[in-house]
Amino acid sequence: MTHPAAAPTRPEAPRDAAAPLLDVRHLSLDFTSPRGRIHALRDISMTVPRGRIVGVVGESGSGKSTLAYAVIRLLAENARVVGGEIVMDGRDLLTLSPREMRGIRGRRMSMIFQDPMTSLNRVMSIGQQMIDIQYRDPISKAEKRKRAVEALRRVGIPDPEDRVNGYPHQFSGGMRQRICIAMAMMVEPALLLADEPTTALDATTEVQIIGLLERLQAEIGCSILFVSHHLGTVAELCHDVVVLYAGEVVEQGSVRDIFHNPGHPYTQALLDCDPGRIKEKTRRLPTIPGVVPSLVGDQVPTGCIFKTRCPHAFDRCDHEVPPSYAVVSGEVAPDAPHTARCHLRDAAEERRP
Known part of the structure; x- marks a missing residue:
């Protein structure tokens, strides 16, 4: 599997x-709870281009799976979308009736769930x-039939x-995940949502499943929103990457840009925590100091969401939410291919004495 430190070998898609x-x-998006509203996703803006695979990465609890479930509208009863749009084929999915949404699921959109052990009905063939x-x-x-x-034959199940x-x-677990992929791809969807489809699998099976997804995506020409915490898998499979932290997009861009020129301290910290990057023997694996901030009620920090764990934080980070800066130019550019929400990217800061 391609290592994050190496050049991604995934060919570019149009x-x-x-x-x-x-x-x-x-x-x-919020979740209601006895402790108050949990602001799980906040001001998320990202796109999935046609024919491309977009990886969503971040620590556990960053909102990766919640984003995928919001797109397909399979959220828990205590979830509330409080703002924004999810537009597919020119229609805002959040405005569709349940019946209209059912017409999209299983045709234009399908999903591979995280745990193949529980995704299938155990009492049905x-x-x-x-x-x-x-x-x-x-x-x-x-x-x-x-x-x-x-x-089943297409995904490599013997004697289908x-x-x-x-x-x-x-x-086996790997065969069950192949079956789930076969069911999701059987309708040849325009958009496939994959929620950490290799988490419950061993390393060898993981490589096989990633190769299978790559081949099927090339055959069908669909787009994939691929949720994962495994950076090596993302580097191997995806064209683009969206980095989430505590419910916010902190950086996004192509795989090559993100892995070779990370623009946000959090992205750099994630890459530094990859065991494959350790060059010398050590008894301690690298970690990101601190803890993820509380997202309950008014406890969400003001200013930069990453400031309490960032070694480069300064006064501006305490009170001002950083906009999306183009990583190369340092100018505010929310639609740029490679952007990071960090005041360190501001060209004005670089010019200060």
């Missing part, structure tokens, strides 16, 4: 900046589950004609 498949605009998800298609059950077999009759407990 970028159509004028018409992204998915455009998340200033999305803010794999074939029956794959037939059931084709309920919209006016074809015979035999044709639907044939499609299921071909989908026989294994389609099997039950989830008869498959």
Whole structure:
């Protein structure tokens, strides 16, 4: 697997900046709790261009999975979208009725969930589950079964004609994840959401699953929003990266830009914590000092969200929320390909004596 320190080998896909498949605009989302509102996502803006794979990275609790579930609108009952838009194919998904949203899921959009051990119904055969998800298609059950077999063959399940009759407990974790991928890709969606699909798998199986996703994406030409905490996986698979910290986007850009020229101290800290970058033997793995700030009620810090853990914080970080700066020019440029929300990127700061 490509190491983050090495040059990403993923070939570039065409970028159509004028018409992204998915455009998340200033999305803010809260969860209600006995302690008060938890401001899980705040002013999230990012795009998924057509035909490209966008990785979303960050520590646990940064809002990665919440963002994916907000896009597909499978949020918990205590979730409340308090602002923003999620635009796909020119329509704001947040304004659609439940029936209209069901018409998009399983056709234009599908999802691979994090845990293959619990994503499948344990008391139904794999074939029956794959037939059931084709309920919209006016074809015979035999044709639907044939499609299921071909989908299993496509993801490398051996003897798919026989294994389609099997039950989830008869498959390994890696095989179950292949089945979940087959079900998600069977409709050839325009957008695939992958919520840490390799977390529960061993390293060898992880490499196989990443290779499978890469091949299927190239065949179908879909876009993928890939949620992961594994930087090496992101470097191997993705074209672009969005870095989340405590519910905010702190940096975004191409894989090459992010891994070779990180513009935010948090991104640099994540890269420094990668064990593969350790050049000398040590008994202690690198960590990011401090803790993630509370996002409950009015406890969200003012100014820069990363200031309490940042070794470069200064007075301006305490009271002023940093805008998105173009990493190269240092000018405010929210739509630039590589941006970071850090006052250190401000060209005016660099010119100060």
